[in-house]
Amino acid sequence: MSTRIAFLKGHGTENDFVIVPDPENTVDLSPAAVAALCDRRAGIGGDGLLHVVRSAAHPEAKDMASEAEWFMDYRNGDGSIAEMCGNGVRVFARYLQRAGHAGEGDLAIATRGGVKTVHLAKDGDVTVGMGKALLPGGDVTVSVGERDWPARNVNMGNPHAVAFVDDLAHAGDLYSPPPFSPAAVYPDGVNIEFVVDRGPRHVALRVYERGAGETRSCGTGACAVAVAAARRDGVDPAVTGTPTTYTVDVPGGTLVITERVDGEIEMTGPAVIVAEGEIDVDWLGSVLH
Helix, strand or coil, rough: CCCEEEEEEEEEEEEEHHHHHHHCCCCCCCCCHHHHCCCCCCCCCCCCCEEEEHHCCCCCCCCCCCCCCCCEHHHHHHEEEECCCCCHHHHHHHHHHHCCCCCCEEEEEEEEEEEECCCHHHHHCCCEEECCCEECCCCCCECCCCEEEEHHHECCCEEEEEEEECCCCHHHCCCCCCCEEEEHHHCCCEEEEEEEECCCCCCEEEEECCCCEEEECCHHHEEEHHHHHHHHHCCCCCCCCCCCCEEEEEEEEHHHHHHECCCCCEEEEEEEEEEEEEEEHHHHHHCCC
Protein backbone atom coordinates (compact mmCIF):
# COMPACT_ATOMS: atom_id res chain seq x y z
CA MET A 1 0.00 0.00 0.00
CA SER A 2 1.20 3.52 -0.74
CA THR A 3 2.00 5.81 2.15
CA ARG A 4 -0.88 8.10 1.19
CA ILE A 5 -4.48 7.59 0.11
CA ALA A 6 -6.43 10.17 -1.88
CA PHE A 7 -9.67 11.52 -0.39
CA LEU A 8 -12.23 14.21 -1.04
CA LYS A 9 -14.81 15.86 1.21
CA GLY A 10 -18.34 16.59 0.07
CA HIS A 11 -21.85 17.20 1.33
CA GLY A 12 -25.48 17.11 0.25
CA THR A 13 -27.64 19.53 2.25
CA GLU A 14 -24.86 19.43 4.86
CA ASN A 15 -24.97 15.65 5.23
CA ASP A 16 -21.20 15.33 4.83
CA PHE A 17 -18.94 12.54 3.66
CA VAL A 18 -15.34 11.48 3.35
CA ILE A 19 -14.90 10.21 -0.22
CA VAL A 20 -12.23 7.57 -0.89
CA PRO A 21 -11.71 6.80 -4.61
CA ASP A 22 -10.57 3.17 -4.90
CA PRO A 23 -11.58 1.82 -8.32
CA GLU A 24 -9.95 -1.60 -7.92
CA ASN A 25 -10.96 -2.08 -4.26
CA THR A 26 -7.40 -2.21 -2.92
CA VAL A 27 -7.79 0.01 0.16
CA ASP A 28 -8.58 -1.86 3.38
CA LEU A 29 -11.25 0.24 5.06
CA SER A 30 -11.98 -1.58 8.31
CA PRO A 31 -14.79 -0.28 10.56
CA ALA A 32 -12.14 1.20 12.87
CA ALA A 33 -10.43 2.98 9.96
CA VAL A 34 -13.73 4.44 8.76
CA ALA A 35 -14.60 5.62 12.27
CA ALA A 36 -11.16 7.25 12.60
CA LEU A 37 -11.51 9.06 9.26
CA CYS A 38 -15.04 10.27 10.12
CA ASP A 39 -13.99 11.53 13.57
CA ARG A 40 -14.65 15.28 13.57
CA ARG A 41 -11.88 16.15 16.01
CA ALA A 42 -9.11 13.64 15.33
CA GLY A 43 -9.88 12.74 11.71
CA ILE A 44 -11.29 14.36 8.57
CA GLY A 45 -14.85 14.36 9.82
CA GLY A 46 -18.06 13.15 8.23
CA ASP A 47 -21.47 11.60 8.80
CA GLY A 48 -20.28 8.72 6.64
CA LEU A 49 -17.75 7.51 4.10
CA LEU A 50 -18.23 6.96 0.36
CA HIS A 51 -15.89 4.22 -0.86
CA VAL A 52 -15.83 4.58 -4.66
CA VAL A 53 -15.26 1.16 -6.24
CA ARG A 54 -15.89 -0.32 -9.67
CA SER A 55 -18.77 -2.77 -9.31
CA ALA A 56 -16.78 -5.55 -10.98
CA ALA A 57 -14.07 -5.21 -8.32
CA HIS A 58 -16.34 -5.59 -5.28
CA PRO A 59 -17.82 -8.95 -4.22
CA GLU A 60 -21.09 -7.34 -3.14
CA ALA A 61 -21.56 -5.53 -6.45
CA LYS A 62 -20.28 -7.93 -9.12
CA ASP A 63 -23.82 -8.99 -10.02
CA MET A 64 -24.71 -5.34 -10.72
CA ALA A 65 -21.65 -4.60 -12.87
CA SER A 66 -23.56 -5.04 -16.14
CA GLU A 67 -26.01 -2.32 -15.07
CA ALA A 68 -23.74 0.09 -13.20
CA GLU A 69 -19.98 0.57 -13.55
CA TRP A 70 -19.58 2.13 -10.10
CA PHE A 71 -20.53 0.84 -6.64
CA MET A 72 -21.17 3.08 -3.65
CA ASP A 73 -19.68 1.08 -0.79
CA TYR A 74 -21.27 3.25 1.89
CA ARG A 75 -20.25 3.24 5.56
CA ASN A 76 -21.79 5.06 8.51
CA GLY A 77 -19.63 7.36 10.57
CA ASP A 78 -19.12 4.64 13.20
CA GLY A 79 -17.76 2.25 10.56
CA SER A 80 -20.89 0.14 10.23
CA ILE A 81 -22.35 -0.70 6.83
CA ALA A 82 -25.58 0.84 5.54
CA GLU A 83 -27.77 -0.29 2.67
CA MET A 84 -28.30 3.14 1.14
CA CYS A 85 -27.73 6.85 1.63
CA GLY A 86 -29.71 9.22 -0.56
CA ASN A 87 -27.56 12.30 0.03
CA GLY A 88 -24.51 10.09 -0.36
CA VAL A 89 -25.62 8.92 -3.81
CA ARG A 90 -25.88 12.54 -4.99
CA VAL A 91 -22.41 13.37 -3.67
CA PHE A 92 -21.07 10.10 -5.13
CA ALA A 93 -22.45 11.13 -8.55
CA ARG A 94 -20.95 14.59 -8.21
CA TYR A 95 -17.55 13.00 -7.52
CA LEU A 96 -17.85 10.78 -10.61
CA GLN A 97 -18.64 13.88 -12.66
CA ARG A 98 -15.68 15.78 -11.21
CA ALA A 99 -13.36 12.84 -11.87
CA GLY A 100 -14.48 12.59 -15.51
CA HIS A 101 -16.30 9.28 -15.05
CA ALA A 102 -19.72 10.80 -15.77
CA GLY A 103 -21.23 13.81 -17.52
CA GLU A 104 -24.53 15.68 -17.42
CA GLY A 105 -27.50 13.42 -17.87
CA ASP A 106 -28.38 9.98 -16.56
CA LEU A 107 -26.09 7.68 -14.64
CA ALA A 108 -26.55 4.30 -12.93
CA ILE A 109 -24.92 3.70 -9.52
CA ALA A 110 -24.86 0.34 -7.73
CA THR A 111 -25.66 0.35 -3.98
CA ARG A 112 -26.48 -2.30 -1.40
CA GLY A 113 -30.05 -1.15 -1.88
CA GLY A 114 -29.91 -1.96 -5.59
CA VAL A 115 -29.01 0.02 -8.71
CA LYS A 116 -30.05 3.68 -8.49
CA THR A 117 -30.64 5.98 -11.46
CA VAL A 118 -29.16 9.46 -11.08
CA HIS A 119 -29.63 12.55 -13.22
CA LEU A 120 -26.97 15.27 -13.20
CA ALA A 121 -28.74 18.48 -14.22
CA LYS A 122 -27.18 21.52 -15.87
CA ASP A 123 -28.25 23.72 -12.96
CA GLY A 124 -26.14 21.67 -10.57
CA ASP A 125 -28.90 19.81 -8.79
CA VAL A 126 -28.83 16.03 -8.74
CA THR A 127 -31.93 13.85 -8.92
CA VAL A 128 -31.82 10.29 -7.62
CA GLY A 129 -34.30 7.54 -8.35
CA MET A 130 -34.75 6.17 -4.85
CA GLY A 131 -36.94 3.20 -5.69
CA LYS A 132 -40.30 2.43 -4.09
CA ALA A 133 -41.24 2.82 -0.46
CA LEU A 134 -42.39 -0.23 1.44
CA LEU A 135 -44.97 0.40 4.14
CA PRO A 136 -44.90 -2.54 6.55
CA GLY A 137 -47.95 -2.83 8.78
CA GLY A 138 -48.02 -2.83 12.55
CA ASP A 139 -48.00 -0.14 15.20
CA VAL A 140 -44.73 1.58 16.12
CA THR A 141 -44.20 4.05 18.95
CA VAL A 142 -41.28 6.47 19.33
CA SER A 143 -40.46 8.11 22.66
CA VAL A 144 -38.43 11.07 23.92
CA GLY A 145 -38.54 11.69 27.65
CA GLU A 146 -42.15 11.70 28.83
CA ARG A 147 -43.56 12.10 25.32
CA ASP A 148 -44.36 9.38 22.84
CA TRP A 149 -45.86 9.37 19.36
CA PRO A 150 -47.20 6.83 16.90
CA ALA A 151 -44.74 6.44 14.02
CA ARG A 152 -45.17 5.29 10.43
CA ASN A 153 -42.95 2.37 9.45
CA VAL A 154 -41.39 3.16 6.05
CA ASN A 155 -38.62 1.22 4.35
CA MET A 156 -36.55 2.96 1.67
CA GLY A 157 -33.98 0.19 1.35
CA ASN A 158 -33.21 1.04 4.96
CA PRO A 159 -35.70 1.29 7.84
CA HIS A 160 -37.39 4.49 9.04
CA ALA A 161 -39.86 5.41 11.75
CA VAL A 162 -41.63 8.70 10.95
CA ALA A 163 -43.29 10.57 13.82
CA PHE A 164 -45.34 13.75 13.34
CA VAL A 165 -44.82 16.15 16.25
CA ASP A 166 -45.99 19.63 17.26
CA ASP A 167 -42.50 21.08 17.68
CA LEU A 168 -39.12 19.84 16.43
CA ALA A 169 -37.68 20.72 19.85
CA HIS A 170 -39.70 17.81 21.25
CA ALA A 171 -37.15 15.48 19.64
CA GLY A 172 -34.74 16.47 22.42
CA ASP A 173 -30.98 16.57 21.96
CA LEU A 174 -30.85 13.34 19.87
CA TYR A 175 -27.46 12.46 21.37
CA SER A 176 -28.63 8.88 21.78
CA PRO A 177 -31.14 6.76 19.85
CA PRO A 178 -34.74 7.58 20.80
CA PRO A 179 -36.47 4.51 22.24
CA PHE A 180 -38.99 2.74 20.04
CA SER A 181 -41.34 -0.17 20.48
CA PRO A 182 -41.89 -2.94 19.76
CA ALA A 183 -38.16 -3.65 19.49
CA ALA A 184 -38.75 -6.62 17.18
CA VAL A 185 -39.92 -4.28 14.39
CA TYR A 186 -36.38 -2.99 13.84
CA PRO A 187 -33.93 -5.74 14.85
CA ASP A 188 -31.01 -3.89 13.21
CA GLY A 189 -31.92 -0.45 14.49
CA VAL A 190 -33.79 2.34 12.72
CA ASN A 191 -33.53 5.89 11.45
CA ILE A 192 -36.08 8.06 13.27
CA GLU A 193 -37.60 11.23 11.80
CA PHE A 194 -39.47 13.87 13.78
CA VAL A 195 -41.65 15.96 11.46
CA VAL A 196 -43.64 19.20 11.60
CA ASP A 197 -45.80 20.87 8.96
CA ARG A 198 -44.61 24.08 7.29
CA GLY A 199 -47.41 24.50 4.74
CA PRO A 200 -49.32 22.60 2.04
CA ARG A 201 -47.14 19.63 1.01
CA HIS A 202 -44.25 21.26 2.85
CA VAL A 203 -42.73 19.69 5.97
CA ALA A 204 -39.57 19.98 8.06
CA LEU A 205 -37.69 17.27 9.93
CA ARG A 206 -35.00 16.37 12.39
CA VAL A 207 -33.48 12.92 12.11
CA TYR A 208 -31.54 10.46 14.22
CA GLU A 209 -29.58 8.21 11.85
CA ARG A 210 -28.51 4.85 13.20
CA GLY A 211 -24.74 4.71 13.35
CA ALA A 212 -24.35 8.48 12.96
CA GLY A 213 -26.60 10.27 15.48
CA GLU A 214 -28.44 13.45 14.50
CA THR A 215 -27.39 14.60 11.04
CA ARG A 216 -28.02 17.75 9.06
CA SER A 217 -29.88 15.79 6.42
CA CYS A 218 -31.00 12.28 5.47
CA GLY A 219 -32.05 11.59 1.88
CA THR A 220 -33.83 8.30 2.46
CA GLY A 221 -35.37 9.89 5.54
CA ALA A 222 -36.73 12.80 3.49
CA CYS A 223 -38.27 10.29 1.08
CA ALA A 224 -39.79 8.29 3.93
CA VAL A 225 -41.20 11.49 5.43
CA ALA A 226 -42.74 12.60 2.12
CA VAL A 227 -44.46 9.23 1.69
CA ALA A 228 -45.65 9.17 5.29
CA ALA A 229 -46.95 12.75 4.98
CA ALA A 230 -48.73 11.93 1.73
CA ARG A 231 -50.49 8.93 3.24
CA ARG A 232 -51.40 10.93 6.33
CA ASP A 233 -52.87 13.57 3.98
CA GLY A 234 -54.84 10.89 2.13
CA VAL A 235 -52.67 11.06 -1.00
CA ASP A 236 -51.51 7.99 -2.89
CA PRO A 237 -50.34 8.58 -6.50
CA ALA A 238 -51.11 4.96 -7.37
CA VAL A 239 -54.75 5.69 -6.53
CA THR A 240 -55.09 9.28 -7.79
CA GLY A 241 -53.10 8.70 -10.98
CA THR A 242 -51.17 11.92 -10.38
CA PRO A 243 -47.59 12.30 -9.07
CA THR A 244 -47.26 14.14 -5.77
CA THR A 245 -44.39 16.36 -4.68
CA TYR A 246 -43.43 17.41 -1.15
CA THR A 247 -40.82 19.97 -0.16
CA VAL A 248 -38.84 18.68 2.81
CA ASP A 249 -36.75 21.09 4.87
CA VAL A 250 -33.82 19.48 6.65
CA PRO A 251 -31.45 21.32 9.01
CA GLY A 252 -28.90 21.58 6.19
CA GLY A 253 -31.16 22.77 3.38
CA THR A 254 -34.11 21.65 1.27
CA LEU A 255 -34.91 18.52 -0.71
CA VAL A 256 -37.75 18.04 -3.19
CA ILE A 257 -39.37 14.60 -3.18
CA THR A 258 -41.71 13.35 -5.91
CA GLU A 259 -43.63 10.09 -5.74
CA ARG A 260 -44.69 8.93 -9.19
CA VAL A 261 -47.80 7.02 -10.16
CA ASP A 262 -45.77 3.79 -10.44
CA GLY A 263 -44.54 4.24 -6.87
CA GLU A 264 -41.01 5.25 -7.82
CA ILE A 265 -39.63 8.09 -5.73
CA GLU A 266 -37.31 10.81 -7.01
CA MET A 267 -35.24 13.07 -4.76
CA THR A 268 -33.71 16.31 -6.02
CA GLY A 269 -31.15 18.42 -4.18
CA PRO A 270 -27.64 19.86 -4.23
CA ALA A 271 -24.33 17.99 -4.05
CA VAL A 272 -21.06 19.78 -3.39
CA ILE A 273 -17.39 18.75 -3.34
CA VAL A 274 -15.56 21.09 -0.96
CA ALA A 275 -11.99 19.75 -0.72
CA GLU A 276 -9.54 17.05 -1.70
CA GLY A 277 -6.28 15.85 -0.26
CA GLU A 278 -4.37 12.81 0.98
CA ILE A 279 -4.73 10.57 4.01
CA ASP A 280 -1.46 9.84 5.78
CA VAL A 281 -1.36 6.05 6.06
CA ASP A 282 1.18 6.23 8.89
CA TRP A 283 -1.29 8.33 10.90
CA LEU A 284 -4.12 5.96 10.09
CA GLY A 285 -2.03 2.99 11.17
CA SER A 286 -1.11 4.70 14.43
CA VAL A 287 -4.70 5.39 15.43
CA LEU A 288 -5.71 1.80 14.72
CA HIS A 289 -3.20 0.34 17.17
